[in-house]
Amino acid sequence: MEERRENGPMMTDGLIPSPTNPMVNPLLTDLYQYTMAYAYWKAGKHNERAVFDLFFRRSPFGGEYTVFAGLEECIRFIANFKFTAEDIDFLRGALPGGCEEGFLDYLRQVDCSEVEVYAIPEGSVVFPKVPLIRVEGPVAVAQLLETTLVNLVNYASLVATNAARHRRVAGNSKTLLEFGLRRAQGPDGGISASRYCYMGGFDATSNVAAGRLFGIPLKGTHSHAFVSSFMVRKDFYCCPTVIMHHMIWCHARTASLTSPDMQSPDEIVEKLLRSADASTTCEDFVSLVQSWLRKIQRTRLSIGGFGETNLSELAAFTSYALAFPDNFLALVDTYDVLRSGIPNFCAVALALRDLGYTAIGIRLDSGDLAYLSGEARKFFQAIEKDFGVPGFGKTSITASNDLNEETLDHLNKQGHEIDAFGIGTYLVTCYSQPALGCVFKLVEINNQPRMKLSEDVSKVSIPCKKQCYRLYGKEGYALVDLMIGENEAAPKVGERILCRHPFNESKRAYVVPQRVEELLKCFWRGSTDKSREELLPLTDVRARCMMQLEQMRPDHMRRLNPTPYKVSVSAKLYDFIHFLWLNEAPNLQDLKFWTSDGNQQKRTTSSDSQRSFLIEL
Ligand SMILES: Nc1ncnc2c1ncn2[C@@H]1O[C@H](COP(=O)(O)OP(=O)(O)OP(=O)(O)O)[C@@H](O)[C@H]1O
Ligand SMILES: O=P(O)(O)OC[C@H]1O[C@H](OP(=O)(O)OP(=O)(O)O)[C@H](O)[C@@H]1O
Ligand SMILES: O=C(O)c1cccnc1
Ligand SMILES: [Mg+2]
DSSP: OOOOOOOSSBBBBOOOOOOTTOOSSSTTSSSSHHHHHHHHHHTTTTEEEEEEEEEEEEEEOOOOEEOOOHHHHOOOOHHOOOOOOHHHHHHHHHHOOOOOHHHHHHHTOOOTOOOOEEEEOOOOOOOOTSSSSEEEEEHHHHHHHHHHHHHHHHHHHHHHHHHHHHHHHOTTTTTEOOOOGGSSSSHHHHHHHHHHHHHHHEESOOOOHHHHHOOOOOOOOOOOOHTTTTTTTHHHOHHHHHHHHHHHHHHHOOOEEEEEEOOOOGGSSSEEOOOTTTSOSOOOOOEEEEEEHHHHHHHHHHHOOOOOOOOOOOOHHHHHHHHHSOOEEEEESSSSSSIIIHHHHHHHHHHHHTOOOHHHHHHEEOOOHHHHHHHHHHHHHHHHHHTTTTGGGGGGEEEOSSOOOOHHHHHHHHHOOOOEEEEOHHHHHHTTTOOEEEEEEEETTTEOOOOOOOSSGGGGOOOOOEEEEEEEESOOOOEEEEEEETTSSSOOOOEEEEEOOSTTTTTTEEEEOOOOEEEEEEEETTTOOOOOOOOHHHHHHHHHHHHHTTTTTTHHHHHOOOOOOEEOOOHHHHHHHHHHHHHSTTTTOOEEETTTSEEEEEEEOOHHHHHHHHHHH
């Protein structure tokens, strides 16, 4: 993977850098792309000009919207598409039955200088059937791009959408932390998850490599292992297993009964802590913490009292605070949240406060998160009131543990006091829907529109090289996406336009747009033509995503039974689709239909009639 970047692609001399993952190269594809490329070449068809659309058929997670992600990596792949000598050597033996040397000579000089790419900007909210990327170029080259482009868009868009959905249910005021690296589908899955969850609205990641590569804010707490690595001798004498192990250990080393690993708070070696403003030094921070714990224990807090807390946990918290006095956040559920974790945290936080530091808060990682967060909040508020500590009641509460969109929704319904959510497994694995199902379909070759037919109407592709627009209404919400033929006039603000469902005759509406947004922008037009859209820094792409999500009508965005967003075609494109559909249906040359005078007549299927139609389009 490449070196650190500050939140955006590194452009040197206008060159587009190579893909983030070096595995993204011309061989990262399906074998059939090469067999087809060879057959195109053998047929002398390889340079025919083709147009492919990359689109998906249904939004994921039962929703009606998708966040488009992965474009930057697609453009990096296209801009750097070139075979190495080793690639060519490998391909020589990879095609079934081998291939002529001339084909390999052809591949040696292939690049994307003849390719044009139009795309919807990354981070946009997008809908089914509308091309996210339109690739135009020599058919063999465009065909070779298919699998890689689909691969780069599929998971990126799926996980960005998942993140956006988590953001929507959590609300804008909550902090969302992506904790998924350990559960992601391999290293690329982990890196991609961090990048695209940030794009979709998360605030930070725990993934250090993603922080370095993309400039995503890094955040984290600590684990149970850190807390349970501290032990007090009291526990040592009580636990038979430990006694047994220790007797063996001591015998082997003829050492004293006190292991160097055993630490009560008094055994912390480095106890010194300088105040936040560096004006004073506390020689014994541990004693300060202990005195605060006693104070809290003795004071009848307005929410009631508590007994002994776990002192090994206190030692762990104290040590963590000594290491990070400015960023103290404690995981409080290792032993007992209410009777140990929270009081111990408060003792350390109050001691820090004496030295001018403000503790960040706690993390809950088990149990009933609604209840425990509520109890924690009451405890913090009681400290604020009873000890006169302004702001302590607002101490931050982070929750984690198998969270997902559903759980966040349940927590909201119950009421909770959580400020931040750490989410891993369900987010990055896209547990509730593991793939988006993007496709890459040929829509035109040599200026002849093509379409893929299917029994299932949702799988019929929309032919022609198209222009795509988003039409906005009075309230500023997006109303409809409209696809029109390449040579049709663009829709105009204030002018009525008929928008038709591409396949359902009865679904149509006149729209008078208040704003018209052209969706497909040029992102690549050969290496020498620099007149293309810039690849923006990740933070800008994220901001676009947030803004577009805000502009969606709320009923399209709701979790239960959202209203489908309308995706339409112009009247001319509608007529052409259905004309071509009938012409492409099997055995049409032999099909007869009845004329009004009762005579049988043959349907014309000549490409001449298609062409005359196209002129109008
Ligand atoms: N108030 C709540 N409403 C709905 N779901 C919740 C609530 N609180 C926690 N959960 C979810 O319930 C599940 C609890 O899982 P589980 O029973 O395995 O964990 P636990 O017993 O609390 O913790 P662990 O076993 O890790 O110590 C988690 O998925 C968590 O996100
Ligand atoms: O629950 P997730 O959404 O995947 O979030 C990440 C989890 O990873 C960590 O623990 P880990 O799951 O490794 O161990 P634990 O379940 O025993 O806490 C952390 O404590 C979270 O619980
Ligand atoms: O920093 C954390 O708290 C964290 C990081 C990854 C997984 N679970 C928790
Ligand atoms: Mg877990």
